Amino acid sequence: MTTPLPKIRVRGLAKSFGEKRVLDGVDLDVPAGTSMVVIGGSGSGKSVLIKCILGLIEPDAGRIEIDGVDVLSLRPRKRRAVTARIGMLFQNGALFDSLPVWENVAFGLMAQKMVRRIEARARADEILGQLGLAASVGELFPAELSGGMQKRVALARAIAATPDILFFDEPTTGLDPIMGAVIDGLILDCVKRLGSTAVAITHDMASARRIGDAAAMLHGGRIVWSGPAASLLESGNPLVDQFTHGRREGPIRMELRA
Amino acid sequence: MNLPADVFAGIGRPVLGVCFTAGRLALFALDGLSHLLRPPFHFRRFGAALVEMAYFSLPVVALTAIFTGMVLALQSYTGFARFSAQGAVASVVVLSMTRELGPVLAGLMVAGRVGAATAAEIGTMRVTDQIDALSTLSTDPMKYLVAPRLLAGIVALPMLVVVADILGVFGGFIVSTASLGFNPTIYLHSTFTYLETMDVASGLIKAAVFGFLIALMGCYNGYTSRGGAQGVGHAATAAVVSASILILAFDYVLTQLFFAR
Numbered sequence: 001m002t003t004p005l006p007k008i009r010v011r012g013l014a015k016s017f018g019e020k021r022v023l024d025g026v027d028l029d030v031p032a033g034t035s036m037v038v039i040g041g042s043g044s045g046k047s048v049l050i051k052c053i054l055g056l057i058e059p060d061a062g063r064i065e066i067d068g069v070d071v072l073s074l075r076p077r078k079r080r081a082v083t084a085r086i087g088m089l090f091q092n093g094a095l096f097d098s099l100p101v102w103e104n105v106a107f108g109l110m111a112q113k114m115v116r117r118i119e120a121r122a123r124a125d126e127i128l129g130q131l132g133l134a135a136s137v138g139e140l141f142p143a144e145l146s147g148g149m150q151k152r153v154a155l156a157r158a159i160a161a162t163p164d165i166l167f168f169d170e171p172t173t174g175l176d177p178i179m180g181a182v183i184d185g186l187i188l189d190c191v192k193r194l195g196s197t198a199v200a201i202t203h204d205m206a207s208a209r210r211i212g213d214a215a216a217m218l219h220g221g222r223i224v225w226s227g228p229a230a231s232l233l234e235s236g237n238p239l240v241d242q243f244t245h246g247r248r249e250g251p252i253r254m255e256l257r258a
Numbered sequence: 259m260n261l262p263a264d265v266f267a268g269i270g271r272p273v274l275g276v277c278f279t280a281g282r283l284a285l286f287a288l289d290g291l292s293h294l295l296r297p298p299f300h301f302r303r304f305g306a307a308l309v310e311m312a313y314f315s316l317p318v319v320a321l322t323a324i325f326t327g328m329v330l331a332l333q334s335y336t337g338f339a340r341f342s343a344q345g346a347v348a349s350v351v352v353l354s355m356t357r358e359l360g361p362v363l364a365g366l367m368v369a370g371r372v373g374a375a376t377a378a379e380i381g382t383m384r385v386t387d388q389i390d391a392l393s394t395l396s397t398d399p400m401k402y403l404v405a406p407r408l409l410a411g412i413v414a415l416p417m418l419v420v421v422a423d424i425l426g427v428f429g430g431f432i433v434s435t436a437s438l439g440f441n442p443t444i445y446l447h448s449t450f451t452y453l454e455t456m457d458v459a460s461g462l463i464k465a466a467v468f469g470f471l472i473a474l475m476g477c478y479n480g481y482t483s484r485g486g487a488q489g490v491g492h493a494a495t496a497a498v499v500s501a502s503i504l505i506l507a508f509d510y511v512l513t514q515l516f517f518a519r
């Protein structure tokens with residue numbers, strides 16, 4: 001019997017910026033309908049990794065397969081069709097600051113599914129409501145929101161069109177603990193109820209264990225450990241142990257980054 | 259010491275650099291224009307860009323044109339008086355405005371207003387990941403941000419130049435009749451006697467080219483900017499400077515094409 005095809009399969013992914021090798025042979029499998037948490041130190045290349053998968057950064061070497069299709073060898077238009085099925089929450093939100101909140105949230109719906117503006121508006125209000133934002137927030141512009149509200153709007157925008165793959169770059173940083181738990185619940189809901197496949201980057205161990213089925217740690221340009229998210233705190237791997245317990249002493253030294 | 263090689267390298271590097279940039283700019287322009295032929299079309303974005311470029315530039319362009327027309331009348335009257343050719347004032351005003359000053363001055367004013375704003379807006383979107391976000395939301399950033407602005411530039415500038423031509427002639431008319439003692443009827447008559455369709459048409463074609471250049475330089479510099487607020491500021495400056503120089507260069511080339519035979 002063959003193992004089922006992973007939704008996302010990454011092999012030997014490498015990327016350097018100038019002299020600096022950020023990714024140095026990353027291997028990663030994300031089975032369909034599961035969520036994967038990626039942890040790793042600041043500057044270890046987590047954001048670069050998912051931007052490579054999204055096609056926003058061109059890797060130097062390696063393979064990226066989505067549903068078994070090697071996306072790096074596709075022509076740009078085909079590739080865009082594949083990556084259009086991925087929803088992304090950017091680390092800094094990246095909300096369109098010239099558009100009101102509701103148009104931000106409904107952007108993907110209007111672009112892709114060609115729904116009319118009124119329906120899109122109703123759908124945007126509904127999603128904002130699930131994230132604890134009143135419909136009146138929809139009229140505001142991103143610059144008028146608090147940091148945590150911006151994060152939630154960015155999350156709403158990422159999930160509005162119910163893409164079948166979701167990337168979250170630090171979904172709960174900057175949120176209070178209760179709102180963090182609400183967001184975690186929402187992410188879980190997307191995975192369990194809608195069957196999406198999710199990859200989440202997080203520094204929050206509680207959140208990692210809540211939302212992740214599996215977890216992987218990126219260090220030194222490679223995945224140094226992967227396993228069930230539930231075992232993050234007792235992985236037996238010294239790198240992961242030091243990271244998840246936040247110890248100063250251990251194999252990971254704080255490097256001076258160039 | 260390797261003098262000849264250094265000299266060649268010193269010449270070659272900037273030349274290659276210019277060729278490289280010109281090539282990338284041409285590819286960028288073609289890519290942007292090609293989106294005007296392929297749906298979906300972003301009519302809203304086109305409308306917004308047109309309003310920004312044409313409507314909000316009206317006051318600046320109108321003032322520039324009126325004063326230019328007034329100065330033209332005054333200068334050519336006092337200058338031509340030396341060889342008793344004051345009668346040519348009306349023709350000089352209308353020909354200078356329609357063929358040359360209308361498009362060039364409107365182009366330079368709009369380059370300052372809109373070129374910088376476009377580069378800053380798109381540049382900010384670049385450095386805050388908003389352009390990346392567009393492509394994750396099934397929207398091609400070239401189609402959404404660049405193509406509508408290029409078309410708006412091509413449409414807006416000729417509209418502005420029609421206004422500039424009329425107001426420039428009007429400015430000349432005011433000065434000539436009110437302070438230089440021309441008879442209004444005769445002035446208007448001689449304004450149109452020697453005016454040919456080609457004079458106006460060439461100006462409008464120039465305007466369309468300049469509008470395209472302004473939008474292109476704004477979009478290109480913004481789109482390729484990097485490095486935070488400083489990078490965005492640099493993009494805005496580069497957009498205005500490069501658009502202004504290109505306008506003057508293309509003005510010469512187009513004039514040569516239209517009128518030198």
Ligand SMILES: Nc1ncnc2c1ncn2[C@@H]1O[C@H](COP(=O)(O)OP(=O)(O)OP(=O)(O)O)[C@@H](O)[C@H]1O
Pocket residue numbers: 017022040041042043044045046047048049091257
């Ligand atoms: N566009 C770029 N140009 C040059 N270097 C880059 C670029 N993007 C990322 N880097 C470098 O790649 C490294 C990894 O960056 P990345 O954003 O992936 O870190 P991260 O793991 O997401 O960290 P954090 O947890 O702080 O977000 C950093 O050292 C950064 O300087």
Ligand SMILES: [Mg+2]
Pocket residue numbers: 046047048091169
């Ligand atoms: Mg990051």
